[in-house]
Amino acid sequence: MTNDPKVSIRGLYKIFGNDPQNALQHVYNGMGKTELLETHGHVLGLQDINVDMQPNEVTVIMGLSGSGKSTLIRHLNRLIEPTAGEVIVDGENVLDYDEAALRQLRQQKMSMVFQKFALLPHRTVLQNAGMSRIVRGEDEETANLAGQKWLDRVGLGGFEGQYPHQLSGGMQQRVGIARALASDSDIMLMDEAFSALDPLIRTDMQDLLLELQQDLHKTIVFITHDLDEALKLADHLVILKDGYVVQQGEPQDILLNPNDPYIEDFVSDINRARVLRVRSVMKPLNGADSFAGVVDANDNLEKLIELSGGDTTYAYKVQQDGQDVGILDMKDLVRALVPAHASESTVTR
């Protein structure tokens, strides 16, 4: 741990139903999701979630439909109240906040982007973008200035006077992102922000987000059910299933060492050569100095296969920021392309 986490979720449980506290006792005693629903009629939304979200990082929460992703992200700004647990933001437990402090948090520290955009249909694009400023009580001029700045930044200059229904889905979501950015909050929550967009626009938006993140260094919590998207964006990947965390960590690490058949299924369809990076499969420097060439630690494996022409006898020197950091043996590379299984994963490690 280099830093204190920006957001820290501790022992979080959420149970939907009439008597969640009572049902919680059963869950503490080891009852599972299906059994709880059958015997007590309560839905176990989240169980024992512990996640640290580092500042300036993109934490991606991934899982299939119904795994509790939306429920989890709504606990961060308390759109949903937990049944048990803590949500700590900048060292303060959000659950101790009264209404005023909570509004303060939502206005200043956290902003949110929604799957269905959720723009105000009766307000112009500019008014929507500056909304968070008006809510905070700032005057219209400041709000418009901030709105304008971020609309320009997301490539929507010239559309200020339009209404949301006059824009395409991709453009509406750009407004949604501008709205979230205009509040200058440290933390940005994005609930399947790109899922409603078609694939090309979606790639554009992912690139836009990464580009913005390079300048802004926000703490982003991003939800998706798409593994490609998750791997592209994530610094830290959390995989949810039936309301609990199956595995979390560096995305490359999860890909190479899945600890659950559920995750193996997830990663089996992925183009590993394109996603895996040299740094994840290289070996430490061992004094050898006959290399076929020099590669960057962040190159993906596809690029190396192309470089080597498919010859597995080669080895490359790996550099990062001009420093020698390791050796890549093409045989290791080929081995990494075969999906690992949960049982073997400990051996490879």
Added chain:
Amino acid sequence: MAAYDGLFQTLGLSDWCDQNKTDGPMTMAELLAQSGKKSDDTASAEPATSFWDTPFPSLDELNQSCKSIARTRDMTSWVEELFLSVKDTLKFVLDPLTQPLSWALDGSLWLFQALPWFVMIPLLLLVVWAATRSWALIGFVAVSFLFLSFIDHYVPAIQTLSIIFVCTGFCVALGVPIGILMSRSNALQRFAIPVLDMLQTLPTFVYLIPLIFLFSVTESKLYGIAIILYAIVPVIRLTDLGIRLVDRDVIEAADAFGMSTRQKLFGVQIPLALPNIMAGVNQTIMMSLAMVVIASLVSAPGLGVLVLRGIRNLELGVGLVSGLCIVLLAIVLDRVTKASLSRINAAQQH
């Protein structure tokens, strides 16, 4: 010899029955026989003997065999006494509360009539322009009012219009807040919906009756209240519905950005519910117009008075022509409110 004599004898209650005979007002049957147009009522005089003719054991019927049992007319007089006993307290509370309504009605009647026609008609056209921006409608409204004036129905028409303006104003001022409260609380909604149903289904004459006892017929608030009670229902209903129908995602976004309840209400919920609220206002206006005619029975001025004269004096022409004027007014009001409604809709389609 009444039908249930035998019953009381076998029960051994004859003594108790004869103990305190009631000689109250006449029975329901006698009352109906008296007011009805001489219907064939000889049957009730002869007590039924055959099994097939056994009457239902109603209060009146039982009373014939057992004088101790109260008759239905006694019951209605209890209801009457109950109402009369709370009347003074009710009046004491309601009178000052509803006084502003009288002032508003009288004030606006005076104002609408004080302004000469050549000021009033352009003023109305200006309102139509502000609400609809449609030249066609302005032309239609102008022609309608010129026609009404030409056939000397300008004054009653403008009186009716003034009453509708005031009553609709009160309906909106009261109905929108009530609708908002209803949309916030399911308990209140469960309680309010039967009340609203009752207000809408009760024959309008029925709530004129207690109102006549409460307020003097010369006071304008009497008909004002009758109109408002009847016409307020759609505004309340549609405000409640409109706010409940606001997109939940948008509400969630408003919460996520830390809007206060107030900001959410005025910045999001009311603007997004506005098309529904305006549809309610349109219905309210049409219902006030329907009621203002009936309210002429209790001294509401306007076109209704002429219709009433047509009925009372069998002046067929007077009644029909003023009826036509009411239809014309209804079309004008409906078109203008619908046009402004569709302008709102166009501004916020999504």
